[in-house]
Amino acid sequence: xxxxxxxxxxxxxxxxxxxxxxxxxxxxxxxxxxxxxxxxxxxxxxxxxxxxxxxxxxxxxxxxxxxxxxxxxxxxxxxxxxxxxxxxxxxxxxxxxxxxxxxxxxxxxxxxxxxxxxxxxxxxxxxxxxxxxxxxxxxxxxxxxxxxxxxxxxxxxxxxxxxxxxxxxxxxxxxxxxxxxxxxxxxxxxxxxxxxxxxxxxxxxxxxxxxxxxxxxxxxxxxxxxx
Numbered sequence: 001x002x003x004x005x006x007x008x009x010x011x012x013x014x015x016x017x018x019x020x021x022x023x024x025x026x027x028x029x030x031x032x033x034x035x036x037x038x039x040x041x042x043x044x045x046x047x048x049x050x051x052x053x054x055x056x057x058x059x060x061x062x063x064x065x066x067x068x069x070x071x072x073x074x075x076x077x078x079x080x081x082x083x084x085x086x087x088x089x090x091x092x093x094x095x096x097x098x099x100x101x102x103x104x105x106x107x108x109x110x111x112x113x114x115x116x117x118x119x120x121x122x123x124x125x126x127x128x129x130x131x132x133x134x135x136x137x138x139x140x141x142x143x144x145x146x147x148x149x150x151x152x153x154x155x156x157x158x159x160x161x162x163x164x165x166x167x168x169x170x171x172x173x174x175x176x177x178x179x180x181x182x183x184x185x186x187x188x189x190x191x192x193x194x195x196x197x198x199x200x201x202x203x204x205x206x207x208x209x210x211x212x213x214x215x216x217x218x219x220x221x222x223x224x225x226x227x
Contacts, residue, residue, distance in 0.1 A: 006031055014222040020119040033115030036126070036222040040109045041196060042073030045214040074105045099204045100140060106197035108155075109218055116220060122189035127221040130162070131181045132198060137211040138175065141168050143201040144211065146180055148218075151193040160187040177214075185225040194218050 006027035010016075014036045021027070048070070080101040111121060120126065134144040146164040151157060162182045196218055200211035 016124075016222055019124050022117070022119055025117045030115045030117065035111075035115035036220055039217040039219055040111075040114050040194070041107055041216050041218050043070065044216045046071045046074055046105065047212050047214060049212050049214045071105065074107050076106075077104045078102065079104070101202050101204075102145075102199045103202055104197065104199045105213070106195065108151075109194040109196070111192055111194065111220070121191050124224060125185070125187060125189070125191075126224050128184040128187070128191075128194065129181070129217075129219045129221060130184075130194075130196065131179065131215060131217045131219075132213060133177050133179055133215040134198075134200060135212040136168060136174060136176050136178055137201075137209060138168070138170060139203045139209050139211055140201050141170055142166075143168055144178075144180075144213070145199040147195075147197045148182065149195045150184060150187055150191045151195055152190045153192045155193055157190070159191050160184055179215075183225065 007021050007025075010027050010031050011019075011021060013031065013034070078101050080099065112118075128150065130148050132146060137143055142165070144164075144166060146162070148162045149158050150160040152159055162184070164180050164182075166178075166180075196216065198213060198216070200213055202208065202210045
């Protein structure tokens with residue numbers, strides 16, 4: 001089958017209107033990879049935990065071993081803090097002080113390797129939607145950070161960026177899952193990679209208390225905002 005029929009299949013599959021489908025693109029490969037609308041992150045639930053919309057975390061053993069899980073596809077690292085700032089009244093003897101660590105998971109998506117093509121990314125600039133879920137673990141008022149960058153062909157130039165660093169209400173002990181989402185649109189030409197990085201805070205005093213993440217996704221939509 002020549003390039004023409006595969007190009008037609010891609011146009012029909014993605015429902016693209018007003019989008020250039022140039023010669024020179026391996027449309028058979030694009031059709032097989034189906035890059036539009038699917039999650040481009042590998043292993044979106046590395047800690048083995050899944051959530052449904054507006055979930056409530058069931059009771060579980062809070063002594064979950066820190067960093068347990070299958071992290072294939074992710075680069076991980078840990079940064080430990082010996083102590084957080086804690087105001088201890090004068091004369092009070094403290095037997096244990098909490099120890100905290102940030103656990104970082106990051107992943108880079110090569111958009112062209114996933115089947116997208118230059119003209120689509122540079123001229124049409126389809127919406128790029130990101131989503132993540134983190135557990136309200138009550139470990140600390142700052143337990144989650146997200147940084148997603150759209151990068152140029154050199155893998156370093158930042159074309160657009162979204163950062164999320166929420167603060168938790170420790171008075172409200174709900175232990176729910178919280179959704180984080182963002183849509184990149186009209187981000188300009190040159191985007192070739194998406195770098196997805198999130199951090200969760202864990203604590204240890206007598207037992208390990210972990211903050212979990214799941215449902216991570218990066219999706220390039222077959223549409224753009226305003227159309």
